[in-house]
Amino acid sequence: MKFENSLVVIKSNNQKYLAVLKEGGEFVTDNGKIEYNQITNLPSIIKSSTGDDFKIYSPSYKEFVLLMKRGPQIIYPKDVGQIIIEGNIVNDSKVLEMGTGSGALTLYLILILGDKGKLISLDVDDKNQYRAKKTIERYLSTFNNEFKYNLKLINSDLVNFKYSDIDEKVDVIITDLPEPWKFFDFNKIEHEITWVSYLPSITQVEKLTRRLHDNYFENIEVKEILERSWIVKDKIIRPMNEMVGHTGFIVSGRLIS
Numbered sequence: 001m002k003f004e005n006s007l008v009v010i011k012s013n014n015q016k017y018l019a020v021l022k023e024g025g026e027f028v029t030d031n032g033k034i035e036y037n038q039i040t041n042l043p044s045i046i047k048s049s050t051g052d053d054f055k056i057y058s059p060s061y062k063e064f065v066l067l068m069k070r071g072p073q074i075i076y077p078k079d080v081g082q083i084i085i086e087g088n089i090v091n092d093s094k095v096l097e098m099g100t101g102s103g104a105l106t107l108y109l110i111l112i113l114g115d116k117g118k119l120i121s122l123d124v125d126d127k128n129q130y131r132a133k134k135t136i137e138r139y140l141s142t143f144n145n146e147f148k149y150n151l152k153l154i155n156s157d158l159v160n161f162k163y164s165d166i167d168e169k170v171d172v173i174i175t176d177l178p179e180p181w182k183f184f185d186f187n188k189i190e191h192e193i194t195w196v197s198y199l200p201s202i203t204q205v206e207k208l209t210r211r212l213h214d215n216y217f218e219n220i221e222v223k224e225i226l227e228r229s230w231i232v233k234d235k236i237i238r239p240m241n242e243m244v245g246h247t248g249f250i251v252s253g254r255l256i257s
């Protein structure tokens with residue numbers, strides 16, 4: 001089969017699904033069934049067994065992370081965007097991520113950093129890191145050419161982690177774990193660095209901002225990203241009825257030494 005093992009979005013009239021194409025495989029939905037052998041091009045349109053049109057194409061980052069199977073809760077794309085800005089991350093940045101989790105943020109960082117930058121990602125749970133690595137490899141396999149990147153996974157609890165053990169200074173620390181302030185119990189940073197934390201609860205925000213202040217961080221900002229989608233269809237032009245109310249706070253600061 002021409003597209004054996006390809007990761008695709010299967011889009012019906014009202015639903016999107018993620019699938020990996022296999023010789024002789026099929027995909028069954030409420031709008032009928034398609035057989036993978038019908039797919040001879042990507043992107044393409046295939047008629048299902050009930051006559052509905054299905055579009056088949058490679059997923060964008062956003063589609064992939066929202067549709068993929070995951071372990072721990074991911075950082076939503078709207079927050080990933082803001083974290084990249086607050087972290088001032090560019091393609092040669094050196095980034096330390098704490099809380100690999102399902103790898104949703106890790107994947108986007110890799111897409112930005114490629115092999116020019118460097119990403120170190122820490123998590124206490126090696127199963128999460130194993131799954132995250134598979135997720136990253138799965139998405140990168142949709143590219144025609146091999147995508148090169150510098151990722152080092154560290155399997156450790158934050159409280160046992162010594163920042164001084166990392167070979168080189170990083171430009172940014174990003175955290176998505178419950179008690180990021182514990183980093184400062186055992187570590188002291190003495191060079192310029194940007195800190196960005198994603199935290200679901202305001203009590204966590206309070207604890208972290210206090211510790212950032214105590215550790216001489218400046219330009220401390222706390223924000224939430226609210227995203228409201230609109231329907232634009234014929235004469236109906238209005239905000240959608242449903243909206244994600246709260247995901248997390250983004251706390252950022254900079255040590256200017």
Ligand SMILES: C[S@@+](CC[C@H](N)C(=O)[O-])C[C@H]1O[C@@H](n2cnc3c(N)ncnc32)[C@H](O)[C@@H]1O
Nearest residue numbers: 072074075099101102103104105124157158176
């Ligand atoms: C919510 S998930 C991170 C999700 C990730 N940012 C994403 O977008 O997919 C939090 C992760 O932090 C890890 N974690 C929690 N406490 C930790 C600690 N003290 N040290 C290291 N990792 C920790 C958990 O194992 C979990 O994988």
